[in-house]
């Protein structure tokens with residue numbers, strides 16, 4: 262993505278909670294024994310060159326197809342996935358220096374862990390099946406706030422259970438996870454995160470396992486709690502409609518990911534009404550409820566449905582092998598998202614078409630691509 266001459270990006274003001282600077286996460290891919298002695302280890306480029314700030318009260322919805330790196334990026338934001346390149350800072354403190362005890366550590370790693378919480382897609386798996394809800398909720402509070410009396414701890418837990426609609430809370434607190442519905446388990450997971458008074462909550466496909474009716478109710482609850490507790494949220498979703506619902510209602514951002522990169526980011530109304538990146542147009546087309554007429558009337562705006570291998574992503578623009586507007590230059594030159602993209606409120610797309618003076622407009626269309634000769638109004 263963006264190339265930097267200086268490795269440290271100037272981040273925003275005091276209200277930046279988490280700041281990612283040119284972060285990449287590459288995993289070594291498991292190979293068979295014969296392959297492993299014959300070949301260089303293969304690396305999955307799950308996340309590549311992402312710079313992003315999460316501010317206080319920020320809401321970011323990350324969306325993209327399966328395997329594009331959403332979960333890996335989300336985990337990197339909350340400091341549970343170590344980047345292979347670039348830096349992640351929590352309120353100016355390098356998260357991994359704090360973890361390793363290197364450099365000058367001004368914020369202890371324990372405080373960072375408390376401040377950055379996660380709720381998973383499958384809350385059942387995240388709760389201990391042999392522990393009652395109360396015990397599951399008390400354990401982290403005891404760890405982080407050992408001074409708190411049992412009475413205060415329980416009062417806080419009951420108040421939060423009540424707050425998420427689990428009434429009477431004493432009844433729910435004494436149940437085992439299997440005695441709760443999926444939606445109730447998800448609420449317990451949310452309470453567990455909120456008990457820590459976090460700055461950021463990563464909600465990884467947190468509503469996709471729920472029935473449609475419950476999904477909207479749960480998204481509304483998340484938004485209400487986000488406002489009430491002044492918590493920032495990073496939502497991960499593979500559907501654009503959920504991402505739009507959350508980001509729009511919260512006045513937040515949508516970030517579109519493709520093969521490890523953020524290709525477009527901005528306010529949901531702008532990104533979805535007038536997508537600048539050809540991949541965002543594909544996602545909009547695939548989301549029937551955003552514009553049903555568009556979907557019925559047209560073929561998908563893509564040349565190939567095959568998703569490239571993240572071990573060996575295409576050169577230049579990673580979307581060029583599928584893009585219906587790709588030209589020769591897209592094969593060799595990677596478009597940049599731009600430095601502004603890190604900041605909330607910015608609207609950016611990593612596509613040469615957004616620059617009316619770019620060489621793209623003089624470059625030959627790739628095979629199967631129809632050329633429009635000049636920049637379009639909406640592509641400016």
Ligand SMILES: Nc1ncnc2c1ncn2[C@@H]1O[C@H](COP(=O)(O)OP(=O)(O)OP(=O)(O)O)[C@@H](O)[C@H]1O
Pocket residue numbers: 288289290305306307325326327328329330331332333334499571
């Ligand atoms: N621990 C790991 N070791 C090796 N490869 C991994 C690991 N975690 C993720 N990957 C690979 O990294 C890429 C991105 O995975 P990730 O889970 O971040 O994508 P995603 O967009 O969240 O997908 P989904 O929507 O299916 O959950 C995938 O190719 C995945 O196989």
